[in-house]
Amino acid sequence: MIPCYQLPISQMRRFGLVLMLPAALLGAMSIDNPLSRNAFPIQMQTATAQTAQGNRPLTIRSDVQEYDAKTQVVTARGNVQMLYPARQLQATAAQAQYFSKERRIDFSGNVYILQQGGNSMRAEKVTYLIDEGRFVALPQSSRQVESIYMVEEEGGQAATPAPQTPSFKGSN
Template structure:
């Protein structure tokens, strides 16, 4: 079974020697700091780019874990995110971001301690730190608000 996540070509070339190790030695592969730029594939073939200080990819569980200054870019859905840690669960098709998480999508934003993104549903689930709250900012289209194009232009009769 071919895993549906993929690493960049340069990263695969650099990890080529690791692949020669017996599978029992691999478990989770820790990727050195200077190689931290992986791309995970979603089912529709659109890439999610993950940048961080440290990343691990486990072929058995198909989980990619990124830790330290995590940045995620998912252009197909106009999502950008930052967190202390991110885990991409390929089989479950979800991404769990934790530690001071900030997500931006189409001008809307969300902050929380843990935010889970369900890829197939396009849905975020946000949880706060203990005794705190989640914060979201949404851009609403309001045709009657001052300054909006339809509010300043004459209405048809």
């Protein structure tokens, strides 16, 4: 058996998530709860993927969370909140799926993503590619994705544009 500190980084990440899940399962299971075999239906569930040194926690809170050990996919449903301090990101959605093998998160249902500094994005579906730090957003049908970016002007000051009156030349 290989000591955990000698495992490759990708296996250590999976190992950290696998170590965290049994404790969450034990805390959520109860005899009275018929769903306890497959889900954690407590008021607010939290899953934090945190492993060895150099890795940062990514926390997902929701009403219900399920983990499929075979596919290594975590599904969070209901009032989903994600906090990823290493990338200064916060997100809310109706549902999120964390694909640990692919290192991506799929958000759906009224997705709102906020980055420290004020950059934000609203969409119906957003895929976050963790390794690339990239978002792919899709709108509801016949709607648009909205992104707001804080743009700093040269010299670090926000410029206030002077009002301009458009001039039109027409025939009278």
